[in-house]
Amino acid sequence: MNRTLKKLFSNTASLIGIILLFIFVIIALFAPLIAPPLTDDSYQIPRMSWEVNPQPPGFPMSEDIRAIYDYMGVEVRYDKAIFGTAEGGYDIFYGLIWGTRTAFRVGLITVIISVLIGILVGSFSGYFGGWLDEILMRITDIFLSFPFLVAAMVLTTILGRGLDKVMIALIAFGWMGYARLIRGSILATKEETYVTAAKALGVKDVKIIGKHLLPNTIFPVMVQATMNIGSMVITAAALSFLGVGAPVGYADWGQMVSFARNWIIGAPGHAGQYWYTVFYPGIFIVLFVLAWNLVGDTLRDILDPRLRGEL
């Protein structure tokens, strides 16, 4: 374990990944200080104007919106759109800062629950074998028969808009990889002598799985989980981009990009006029996903015994 950590920190690629992740954690933790919320619902992106067109970086809050906050008795501690505004006057900076929390929540929750389901299905299937294995694996095959994005989109459409629905859809079609991985590893180790010995001693099945079999698969599962956090966040963002994800105005990176969709080409004669609507959200998403992939990619190389000593 120590060796793994040391390698993670000494490899340039993964060091960059770790530093990026650290920055994102800071942003997520201190979101209320970096972008103070103006209403009780801090995930609702404040609007800086009622304009439909995006407004350039540095755009100050318009007078009529300020008047509303004054009327409501809210102290406006934050009145400039540093990164400009998206379609409809939504502040890009605010959306990105609070969107970091959304990204962590979506990525971590979906991956952790998917891994748990994968452990359950995979270990039962691999350990008990027989007809249970056959049934569970065929069910896995059926869930794997859908392109991930299509399946998530269909389920979200049916369940209705909202971040919780998106997460349910991502989990429902995200556990199969782990189940197969864990099943394979358990099949490979369950005939080992130490497992037979534990069985002969009368150790309970659940304990054998948990104590003797699962620890062997922990590393490959960790690698896959790390890399999947990025792709879960991408898929959630893609759903928002398609207009079936988070509700309008919710601090979510995919939604920020979706706001940019109609403006990316710019007005005739002013190509690239609205570059900031896709540039800033794009940077946030790419760096976040890249950070997880860099760490995951290095983890895989470190834990691959065939490549040991070559890094």
Add this chain to the structure above:
Amino acid sequence: MLSYIIRRLLLLPIILLGVTFLIFCLFSLLSPMERLATYVHDPATLKNPQSVQRLIDKYHLDDPFPLGYINWIKRIIHFDLGWSQTANQPVWEAITQRFPATLELVLYSIIPVVLVGIWLGVISAVHHNDMLDQTIRVTAIVGWSLPTFIFGLLILFIFYGILEWFPPGRLSTWAQNILYTSPDFRSYTHLITIDALLNGNIPMFLDALRHLIAPILTLSYISWAELLRITRSSMLDTLRKDYIRTARAKGVDEHTVIHLHARKNALIPVVTVAGMQIIGMLGGVVITETIFNYPGLGFWVASSAQQLDYSSVISFALLFATLMVLGNLIVDISYALIDPRVRLE
């Protein structure tokens, strides 16, 4: 070998049945009224309680779950997939009309995936750990981290917004006029590039190609990145094998070792991954077509999802799952044909 193929073929109907069952479960999450709406052309009929009851009876929407499933399957077998509000036509008609556009996009995207992915992967492995390898590898990871919808918007921004090279859509207006109104133009395959060539219309072929380049790039770049990674690691593995050392020891030149001895064996696992990547592009068409207003299945289903047009969305899922199951079957069988070790098992 034969028994393996037979087993896979026997499993096929079971998987397909499971797929339809899962989709029907999703469908059942909707209320009877919402389910009814998927069969109705005219929303006005839903206002009259009597006609609603008649329609519920007609489509067996009150039936218990197992019976409802059987009736639903019966309708699907007869291609009665309901009415698409978004396309304003029956769902099956909407699908057959849009399928060629999507097929054309996917077919063209296979070429860069296979060529570039494998080519760069081999180069990367041969130059293991030096500058070239690191550059290719980092590019692949960055490419992998760049979501399709951002990459697509960037392509649109650069090549249409600024350079005006690759416009969105499928054809320019003048070419559309020829396609839809000219009596001389005959559509043989509904793949516009091929039809244009068959009709000897070179400007139209070029126009169609011009519209395809940006979506192809967007749809395929993630698959290159993945294929590159697999080719690289497979090639690295193979280059460490004993028989390669033997070949080098007996003085075979490096070029022959890499291209004749190593690459052939290294590409065996790559074939599966390439197949899976090509199948995986099916999911990507939704985003790609939406960004470039490309009038295929993906564009249609994205707007259907936004407008809660359930019949279209569910039929799309059914179609793509079927395509994916068939695709996986082909990949598995071809893998068994290529790799003698699998054949012997």
